[in-house]
Amino acid sequence: MRWIVPLIVFLLSGVVGHLFVLTNLPSFIMGKAHQTFEAEGIPENVFVSTPRQTPQTQRIVRPSPDLAYAICRFDTTSGPVFINAPTWDGYGSLSIFNSKTDNVFVADLGTASDFQGIEVRRPAENNREGALKLDGRGIALIRRLAPTQETYDVAASLVSGATCAAARQD
Amino acid sequence: MQVVIRLIVAVIFGANFGALTALWFGGMISGGPSIGKAIDIDNWQSDWSIGSESANPYVRARVARNGLLGLRKEEAVYFLKTVDDDGEPLSEACTYRVSGGVLPAAWWSITLYDSESRLPMNEDAHLSFDKTQAQQSNQGTETDWAFQVSPIAPETGTAWVSSKAGGAFDLTLRLYQPHQNLLDDPSGALPPPSIERVSCGTGAS
Numbered sequence: 001m002r003w004i005v006p007l008i009v010f011l012l013s014g015v016v017g018h019l020f021v022l023t024n025l026p027s028f029i030m031g032k033a034h035q036t037f038e039a040e041g042i043p044e045n046v047f048v049s050t051p052r053q054t055p056q057t058q059r060i061v062r063p064s065p066d067l068a069y070a071i072c073r074f075d076t077t078s079g080p081v082f083i084n085a086p087t088w089d090g091y092g093s094l095s096i097f098n099s100k101t102d103n104v105f106v107a108d109l110g111t112a113s114d115f116q117g118i119e120v121r122r123p124a125e126n127n128r129e130g131a132l133k134l135d136g137r138g139i140a141l142i143r144r145l146a147p148t149q150e151t152y153d154v155a156a157s158l159v160s161g162a163t164c165a166a167a168r169q170d
Numbered sequence: 171m172q173v174v175i176r177l178i179v180a181v182i183f184g185a186n187f188g189a190l191t192a193l194w195f196g197g198m199i200s201g202g203p204s205i206g207k208a209i210d211i212d213n214w215q216s217d218w219s220i221g222s223e224s225a226n227p228y229v230r231a232r233v234a235r236n237g238l239l240g241l242r243k244e245e246a247v248y249f250l251k252t253v254d255d256d257g258e259p260l261s262e263a264c265t266y267r268v269s270g271g272v273l274p275a276a277w278w279s280i281t282l283y284d285s286e287s288r289l290p291m292n293e294d295a296h297l298s299f300d301k302t303q304a305q306q307s308n309q310g311t312e313t314d315w316a317f318q319v320s321p322i323a324p325e326t327g328t329a330w331v332s333s334k335a336g337g338a339f340d341l342t343l344r345l346y347q348p349h350q351n352l353l354d355d356p357s358g359a360l361p362p363p364s365i366e367r368v369s370c371g372t373g374a375s
Contacts, residue, residue, distance in 0.1 A: 002173075006180040013184025014191070021192035022227045026234040033238060054289065054297075055335075060238050061287040062342065065297040066279050091277050091346055093245055101234045103221035103242045108347075141239055145277060145346075147302060 026101040033060060034137060037073055045081065047072045047142065047162040052152050068146035068155035072164035075137045076122045082167040083140050084117030085109055086158050091145035096120065099137050109144065119167050140164055196231030212362040213257070214249040214343060218353070236287045243353055247275075249343040249360075254367045262321050262336045264370040268299070269316035270363035274352040275345035277301050280363065282319065282331050285338050294323070294332035303329055318368075341365065 036059060042048045047070045053063040063069070074081045085094045085107075092109030096118075107115040123133040142162060144155040193199050208217040208229075219225040220233050221242035233240050240248060253259055254266060268280065279300035284290045289297055304315035307329055317329035319341070324330055333339055343363065345352065352359040 002176075005173075006176040009177050010180040010184035010187075013181045014188035017185035017188030018192045019188075019227075021189045022196060022231055025192070025196050025198070025231040029234040029238060054295075055291045055293070058289050061235070062237050062281075062283055063289065064279065064281060064344065065289065066281075066300050093241070093346075095239075095241055095245065097239055101221075101230065101238060102223045102225075103240065103245075104223070106241060106245045139239065147300060 027099050030097070030099050030101050030137075030139075033139070034073060036060075037071060037139075042071060042073060044073045044075060045165050047085070047140070047159050047164050049156045049159040052146075052149070064143075066145060066147040068142075068144045068152045070142040070156075070159045070162060072140040072162075073137070074120070074140065074164060076120055076134055077136055078166075080119055080121040080125065080131070080167040081164065082117055082119050083164050084115075085142050085162040087111055087113050087115065088144065088155070088158060090151070091143075092155075093143050095141050095143070096132065096134070097139045097141065098134050104134060104138075105132050109142070117163065121167075192231075195228050197235045198231075209249075209356050211249070211357050211360055212255075213253050214251045214360070214362045216247055216249045216356070218243045218247065218356075220248060243348070246344055246346045247348050247352070249345075250340050251343070251365065252338075252340045254365045256367060258367065260319075260333075260339050260341065260365070261370070262333045262339065265318065265320040265368045267316060267366045267368050268319055268331075268341070268363055269314070269366070271313050271315070271361050273301070273312070273343075273345060273361070273363075274349040274359045276347035278343065278345045280331070281342050281344070282333060282336055282339050283342060284336050285340075290332070290334060290336040290339065292332055292334040292336075294334055296323070296330050296332040299329055299331055319365075 050069045051057040053065045087109045089111050094107045094109055095103055096105040098104050119131045120134050121131045122135050146152040146155040207215045217229050219229050221240045279298050281298040299317045301312055304312040318324050319331045319333050321334040
Protein backbone atom coordinates (compact mmCIF):
# COMPACT_ATOMS: atom_id res chain seq x y z
CA MET A 1 0.00 0.00 0.00
CA ARG A 2 2.79 2.42 0.83
CA TRP A 3 4.08 2.11 -2.77
CA ILE A 4 0.81 2.91 -4.49
CA VAL A 5 1.08 6.69 -4.14
CA PRO A 6 4.75 6.79 -5.29
CA LEU A 7 3.81 4.54 -8.22
CA ILE A 8 1.01 6.88 -9.25
CA VAL A 9 3.36 9.86 -8.89
CA PHE A 10 5.95 7.98 -10.99
CA LEU A 11 3.43 7.36 -13.77
CA LEU A 12 2.09 10.91 -13.73
CA SER A 13 5.63 12.33 -13.78
CA GLY A 14 6.41 10.02 -16.66
CA VAL A 15 3.46 11.29 -18.68
CA VAL A 16 4.38 14.92 -17.96
CA GLY A 17 8.06 14.33 -18.82
CA HIS A 18 7.11 12.44 -21.98
CA LEU A 19 4.75 15.13 -23.27
CA PHE A 20 7.10 17.97 -22.32
CA VAL A 21 10.04 16.52 -24.23
CA LEU A 22 7.94 15.37 -27.17
CA THR A 23 6.23 18.70 -27.74
CA ASN A 24 9.44 20.69 -27.35
CA LEU A 25 11.71 18.51 -29.52
CA PRO A 26 10.82 20.15 -32.86
CA SER A 27 11.32 23.67 -31.53
CA PHE A 28 14.58 22.60 -29.89
CA ILE A 29 15.89 21.04 -33.10
CA MET A 30 14.78 24.03 -35.18
CA GLY A 31 16.54 26.30 -32.70
CA LYS A 32 19.72 24.26 -33.11
CA ALA A 33 19.36 24.55 -36.89
CA HIS A 34 19.14 28.33 -36.56
CA GLN A 35 22.26 28.32 -34.39
CA THR A 36 24.10 26.15 -36.91
CA PHE A 37 23.19 28.42 -39.82
CA GLU A 38 24.14 31.49 -37.80
CA ALA A 39 27.47 29.96 -36.81
CA GLU A 40 28.16 29.29 -40.49
CA GLY A 41 27.73 32.94 -41.28
CA ILE A 42 24.18 32.93 -42.62
CA PRO A 43 22.77 36.28 -41.43
CA GLU A 44 19.09 37.08 -40.95
CA ASN A 45 16.98 38.52 -43.77
CA VAL A 46 19.10 37.47 -46.72
CA PHE A 47 19.06 34.38 -48.94
CA VAL A 48 22.36 32.51 -48.90
CA SER A 49 23.15 29.78 -51.40
CA THR A 50 24.41 26.56 -49.83
CA PRO A 51 27.21 24.51 -51.41
CA ARG A 52 26.25 21.51 -53.53
CA GLN A 53 25.10 18.85 -51.10
CA THR A 54 27.75 16.18 -50.65
CA PRO A 55 28.73 14.00 -47.68
CA GLN A 56 31.40 16.58 -46.90
CA THR A 57 29.17 19.69 -47.09
CA GLN A 58 25.89 18.41 -45.58
CA ARG A 59 24.71 20.36 -42.54
CA ILE A 60 21.12 19.17 -42.08
CA VAL A 61 19.73 15.64 -42.13
CA ARG A 62 18.73 14.04 -45.43
CA PRO A 63 19.81 16.73 -47.86
CA SER A 64 19.04 16.00 -51.49
CA PRO A 65 22.23 15.96 -53.61
CA ASP A 66 20.11 16.72 -56.69
CA LEU A 67 18.87 20.08 -55.47
CA ALA A 68 20.40 23.54 -55.12
CA TYR A 69 19.32 25.11 -51.85
CA ALA A 70 19.23 28.71 -50.67
CA ILE A 71 18.31 29.56 -47.08
CA CYS A 72 17.06 32.68 -45.36
CA ARG A 73 16.68 32.99 -41.60
CA PHE A 74 14.17 35.58 -40.51
CA ASP A 75 12.35 36.74 -37.40
CA THR A 76 9.00 38.49 -37.49
CA THR A 77 9.45 39.77 -33.94
CA SER A 78 11.25 42.80 -35.29
CA GLY A 79 8.70 43.41 -38.04
CA PRO A 80 7.15 41.90 -41.18
CA VAL A 81 9.35 40.26 -43.79
CA PHE A 82 8.84 40.11 -47.56
CA ILE A 83 10.03 36.93 -49.28
CA ASN A 84 10.28 36.36 -53.02
CA ALA A 85 12.33 34.37 -55.52
CA PRO A 86 12.57 34.33 -59.32
CA THR A 87 11.03 31.54 -61.33
CA TRP A 88 13.12 29.47 -63.73
CA ASP A 89 12.93 26.79 -66.39
CA GLY A 90 12.92 23.74 -64.15
CA TYR A 91 11.53 22.37 -60.92
CA GLY A 92 11.77 24.80 -58.04
CA SER A 93 9.93 25.77 -54.88
CA LEU A 94 10.05 28.34 -52.15
CA SER A 95 8.94 27.00 -48.79
CA ILE A 96 8.59 28.62 -45.37
CA PHE A 97 8.91 26.81 -42.04
CA ASN A 98 7.90 28.04 -38.60
CA SER A 99 9.75 27.42 -35.35
CA LYS A 100 7.92 24.08 -34.90
CA THR A 101 9.27 22.79 -38.25
CA ASP A 102 5.83 23.05 -39.92
CA ASN A 103 5.92 23.78 -43.66
CA VAL A 104 3.43 26.66 -43.47
CA PHE A 105 3.85 27.92 -47.04
CA VAL A 106 5.10 26.65 -50.38
CA ALA A 107 5.18 28.29 -53.81
CA ASP A 108 6.08 26.84 -57.20
CA LEU A 109 9.07 28.51 -58.87
CA GLY A 110 8.61 26.87 -62.27
CA THR A 111 8.03 28.97 -65.39
CA ALA A 112 4.26 28.46 -65.19
CA SER A 113 4.15 30.02 -61.74
CA ASP A 114 2.78 33.54 -61.18
CA PHE A 115 4.32 33.80 -57.72
CA GLN A 116 5.01 37.44 -56.82
CA GLY A 117 6.28 37.01 -53.27
CA ILE A 118 4.68 36.81 -49.85
CA GLU A 119 4.70 39.00 -46.78
CA VAL A 120 5.17 37.28 -43.42
CA ARG A 121 3.77 38.93 -40.30
CA ARG A 122 3.18 38.17 -36.65
CA PRO A 123 -0.38 36.99 -35.99
CA ALA A 124 -0.89 39.80 -33.50
CA GLU A 125 -0.16 42.48 -36.09
CA ASN A 126 -2.65 44.24 -38.30
CA ASN A 127 -2.58 41.69 -41.08
CA ARG A 128 -2.93 42.49 -44.72
CA GLU A 129 -4.88 40.23 -46.99
CA GLY A 130 -2.67 37.44 -48.27
CA ALA A 131 -0.01 37.87 -45.61
CA LEU A 132 1.32 34.73 -43.95
CA LYS A 133 1.00 34.65 -40.16
CA LEU A 134 4.13 33.42 -38.43
CA ASP A 135 5.25 34.33 -34.95
CA GLY A 136 8.97 34.68 -34.25
CA ARG A 137 11.73 32.88 -36.08
CA GLY A 138 11.29 31.11 -39.40
CA ILE A 139 13.27 29.68 -42.28
CA ALA A 140 12.63 30.26 -45.98
CA LEU A 141 14.12 27.65 -48.27
CA ILE A 142 14.51 27.72 -52.05
CA ARG A 143 14.91 24.36 -53.77
CA ARG A 144 15.84 24.08 -57.43
CA LEU A 145 16.43 20.88 -59.36
CA ALA A 146 20.15 20.99 -60.14
CA PRO A 147 21.70 17.54 -60.48
CA THR A 148 24.78 18.79 -62.36
CA GLN A 149 27.40 21.44 -61.61
CA GLU A 150 26.17 23.46 -64.61
CA THR A 151 22.55 23.56 -63.42
CA TYR A 152 23.72 24.23 -59.87
CA ASP A 153 25.70 27.25 -61.08
CA VAL A 154 22.62 28.62 -62.86
CA ALA A 155 20.47 28.04 -59.76
CA ALA A 156 23.06 29.70 -57.52
CA SER A 157 23.21 32.72 -59.82
CA LEU A 158 19.48 33.29 -59.26
CA VAL A 159 19.87 33.67 -55.50
CA SER A 160 20.91 37.31 -55.89
CA GLY A 161 17.48 37.96 -57.43
CA ALA A 162 15.64 36.56 -54.40
CA THR A 163 14.30 38.76 -51.62
CA CYS A 164 14.09 38.10 -47.89
CA ALA A 165 14.00 41.51 -46.26
CA ALA A 166 12.14 43.71 -43.83
CA ALA A 167 8.81 44.80 -45.28
CA ARG A 168 7.18 48.17 -44.84
CA GLN A 169 5.31 48.38 -41.53
CA ASP A 170 1.84 49.90 -41.29
CA MET B 171 10.17 11.89 5.87
CA GLN B 172 10.46 8.55 4.06
CA VAL B 173 7.20 9.26 2.25
CA VAL B 174 8.55 12.57 0.97
CA ILE B 175 11.77 10.93 -0.20
CA ARG B 176 9.81 8.23 -2.01
CA LEU B 177 7.69 10.85 -3.77
CA ILE B 178 10.73 12.88 -4.81
CA VAL B 179 12.43 9.77 -6.16
CA ALA B 180 9.22 8.82 -7.99
CA VAL B 181 9.04 12.25 -9.63
CA ILE B 182 12.69 12.19 -10.69
CA PHE B 183 12.62 8.66 -12.08
CA GLY B 184 9.18 9.12 -13.61
CA ALA B 185 10.10 12.34 -15.41
CA ASN B 186 13.35 10.86 -16.69
CA PHE B 187 11.62 7.69 -17.84
CA GLY B 188 9.00 9.77 -19.63
CA ALA B 189 11.65 11.94 -21.25
CA LEU B 190 13.62 8.91 -22.44
CA THR B 191 10.56 7.26 -23.96
CA ALA B 192 9.76 10.55 -25.72
CA LEU B 193 13.29 10.68 -27.14
CA TRP B 194 12.96 7.09 -28.33
CA PHE B 195 9.53 7.56 -29.92
CA GLY B 196 10.82 10.81 -31.41
CA GLY B 197 13.59 8.92 -33.18
CA MET B 198 16.33 10.63 -31.18
CA ILE B 199 17.69 7.37 -29.81
CA SER B 200 19.16 4.76 -32.12
CA GLY B 201 16.66 2.03 -32.90
CA GLY B 202 13.65 4.27 -32.46
CA PRO B 203 10.85 4.48 -35.04
CA SER B 204 11.55 6.07 -38.41
CA ILE B 205 9.76 9.09 -39.88
CA GLY B 206 6.33 7.63 -40.38
CA LYS B 207 4.60 4.40 -41.27
CA ALA B 208 1.02 5.45 -41.82
CA ILE B 209 1.43 4.48 -45.49
CA ASP B 210 3.21 1.24 -46.30
CA ILE B 211 3.57 -0.01 -49.87
CA ASP B 212 5.84 -3.06 -50.04
CA ASN B 213 7.82 -1.63 -47.09
CA TRP B 214 8.15 1.79 -48.75
CA GLN B 215 6.87 3.78 -45.80
CA SER B 216 5.58 7.32 -45.58
CA ASP B 217 3.24 9.61 -43.73
CA TRP B 218 1.18 12.23 -45.52
CA SER B 219 1.22 14.49 -42.46
CA ILE B 220 4.97 15.20 -42.84
CA GLY B 221 5.46 18.97 -42.89
CA SER B 222 1.85 19.57 -42.01
CA GLU B 223 0.52 21.41 -39.00
CA SER B 224 -1.82 18.44 -38.48
CA ALA B 225 1.07 16.04 -37.83
CA ASN B 226 0.84 14.35 -34.45
CA PRO B 227 3.63 15.06 -31.93
CA TYR B 228 5.41 11.79 -32.68
CA VAL B 229 5.57 12.34 -36.45
CA ARG B 230 6.51 15.97 -35.87
CA ALA B 231 9.41 14.96 -33.59
CA ARG B 232 10.66 12.25 -35.97
CA VAL B 233 10.54 14.62 -38.93
CA ALA B 234 12.45 17.25 -36.95
CA ARG B 235 15.11 14.65 -36.17
CA ASN B 236 15.23 12.73 -39.45
CA GLY B 237 13.77 15.01 -42.09
CA LEU B 238 14.05 18.62 -41.01
CA LEU B 239 12.59 21.12 -43.51
CA GLY B 240 10.53 18.42 -45.23
CA LEU B 241 7.79 19.69 -47.55
CA ARG B 242 4.09 19.05 -47.10
CA LYS B 243 2.45 16.47 -49.31
CA GLU B 244 1.04 18.83 -51.94
CA GLU B 245 4.62 19.73 -52.93
CA ALA B 246 6.53 16.53 -52.16
CA VAL B 247 6.08 13.14 -50.56
CA TYR B 248 8.81 10.99 -49.09
CA PHE B 249 8.98 7.19 -48.93
CA LEU B 250 11.67 5.42 -46.94
CA LYS B 251 12.67 1.77 -47.23
CA THR B 252 15.13 -0.02 -44.99
CA VAL B 253 14.75 -3.59 -46.26
CA ASP B 254 15.08 -5.43 -49.58
CA ASP B 255 12.31 -7.32 -51.36
CA ASP B 256 12.88 -10.30 -49.05
CA GLY B 257 12.53 -8.17 -45.93
CA GLU B 258 16.24 -8.27 -45.07
CA PRO B 259 17.83 -5.01 -43.80
CA LEU B 260 19.74 -3.08 -46.45
CA SER B 261 23.47 -3.40 -45.88
CA GLU B 262 26.66 -1.99 -47.32
CA ALA B 263 27.92 -5.58 -47.45
CA CYS B 264 25.45 -6.46 -50.21
CA THR B 265 24.83 -5.55 -53.84
CA TYR B 266 21.28 -4.67 -54.91
CA ARG B 267 19.45 -4.06 -58.15
CA VAL B 268 16.82 -1.34 -57.78
CA SER B 269 14.28 -1.11 -60.59
CA GLY B 270 10.91 0.35 -61.41
CA GLY B 271 8.76 2.16 -63.94
CA VAL B 272 6.86 5.41 -64.35
CA LEU B 273 6.30 7.12 -61.00
CA PRO B 274 3.34 9.50 -60.42
CA ALA B 275 5.13 12.83 -59.94
CA ALA B 276 6.65 15.70 -61.93
CA TRP B 277 10.10 14.63 -60.78
CA TRP B 278 11.50 11.97 -58.46
CA SER B 279 14.77 10.77 -56.98
CA ILE B 280 16.04 7.87 -54.87
CA THR B 281 18.84 8.75 -52.43
CA LEU B 282 20.88 6.58 -50.08
CA TYR B 283 21.32 7.66 -46.43
CA ASP B 284 23.16 6.04 -43.54
CA SER B 285 21.55 5.17 -40.20
CA GLU B 286 22.19 8.72 -38.97
CA SER B 287 20.12 10.15 -41.85
CA ARG B 288 23.26 11.52 -43.54
CA LEU B 289 24.64 11.06 -47.01
CA PRO B 290 27.24 8.28 -46.57
CA MET B 291 30.74 9.60 -46.00
CA ASN B 292 32.32 8.56 -49.27
CA GLU B 293 33.74 10.47 -52.23
CA ASP B 294 32.22 8.37 -54.99
CA ALA B 295 29.85 11.18 -56.12
CA HIS B 296 27.12 8.63 -56.84
CA LEU B 297 24.60 9.48 -54.14
CA SER B 298 21.26 9.17 -55.91
CA PHE B 299 19.34 8.14 -59.00
CA ASP B 300 16.58 10.32 -60.45
CA LYS B 301 13.98 10.68 -63.16
CA THR B 302 16.41 12.53 -65.41
CA GLN B 303 18.86 9.61 -65.29
CA ALA B 304 16.01 7.16 -65.88
CA GLN B 305 15.05 9.07 -69.02
CA GLN B 306 18.65 9.37 -70.23
CA SER B 307 19.23 5.65 -69.84
CA ASN B 308 16.01 4.79 -71.62
CA GLN B 309 15.78 7.01 -74.70
CA GLY B 310 13.76 9.78 -73.13
CA THR B 311 11.24 7.67 -71.26
CA GLU B 312 11.34 6.52 -67.66
CA THR B 313 9.91 3.06 -68.16
CA ASP B 314 11.86 0.05 -66.94
CA TRP B 315 14.72 1.90 -65.30
CA ALA B 316 17.26 0.19 -63.03
CA PHE B 317 20.42 0.94 -61.10
CA GLN B 318 22.85 -0.87 -58.87
CA VAL B 319 23.51 -0.16 -55.20
CA SER B 320 26.89 -1.42 -54.03
CA PRO B 321 30.02 -0.20 -52.22
CA ILE B 322 32.14 -0.67 -55.37
CA ALA B 323 31.38 0.70 -58.83
CA PRO B 324 30.05 -1.86 -61.32
CA GLU B 325 32.43 -2.77 -64.12
CA THR B 326 29.83 -2.24 -66.79
CA GLY B 327 28.14 1.05 -67.58
CA THR B 328 25.30 0.25 -65.19
CA ALA B 329 23.81 3.24 -63.35
CA TRP B 330 25.18 3.17 -59.82
CA VAL B 331 24.49 4.50 -56.32
CA SER B 332 27.36 3.97 -53.91
CA SER B 333 26.68 2.40 -50.51
CA LYS B 334 30.31 2.76 -49.44
CA ALA B 335 30.40 3.83 -45.76
CA GLY B 336 26.61 3.51 -45.72
CA GLY B 337 26.56 0.70 -43.13
CA ALA B 338 22.94 -0.23 -42.45
CA PHE B 339 21.44 2.24 -44.90
CA ASP B 340 18.02 3.18 -46.24
CA LEU B 341 16.76 4.42 -49.58
CA THR B 342 14.54 7.50 -49.68
CA LEU B 343 12.19 8.01 -52.60
CA ARG B 344 11.21 11.66 -53.11
CA LEU B 345 8.28 12.47 -55.37
CA TYR B 346 8.05 16.19 -56.16
CA GLN B 347 4.71 17.68 -57.21
CA PRO B 348 3.01 14.30 -56.78
CA HIS B 349 -0.01 13.52 -58.94
CA GLN B 350 -3.36 13.83 -57.21
CA ASN B 351 -4.13 10.13 -57.65
CA LEU B 352 -1.04 9.31 -55.56
CA LEU B 353 -2.26 11.54 -52.73
CA ASP B 354 -5.77 10.07 -52.96
CA ASP B 355 -4.83 6.41 -53.32
CA PRO B 356 -1.13 5.81 -52.61
CA SER B 357 -1.17 2.03 -52.80
CA GLY B 358 -3.15 2.10 -56.04
CA ALA B 359 -1.09 4.82 -57.73
CA LEU B 360 2.49 4.01 -56.74
CA PRO B 361 4.21 1.08 -58.44
CA PRO B 362 6.78 0.46 -55.68
CA PRO B 363 10.38 0.23 -56.93
CA SER B 364 11.90 -3.20 -56.40
CA ILE B 365 15.07 -3.72 -54.35
CA GLU B 366 16.51 -7.10 -55.31
CA ARG B 367 19.47 -8.42 -53.35
CA VAL B 368 21.99 -9.69 -55.91
CA SER B 369 24.79 -10.83 -53.62
CA CYS B 370 26.30 -10.33 -50.18
CA GLY B 371 29.95 -10.37 -49.22
CA THR B 372 31.86 -12.92 -51.25
CA GLY B 373 28.98 -15.30 -51.80
CA ALA B 374 25.79 -14.94 -53.76
CA SER B 375 22.60 -14.87 -51.72
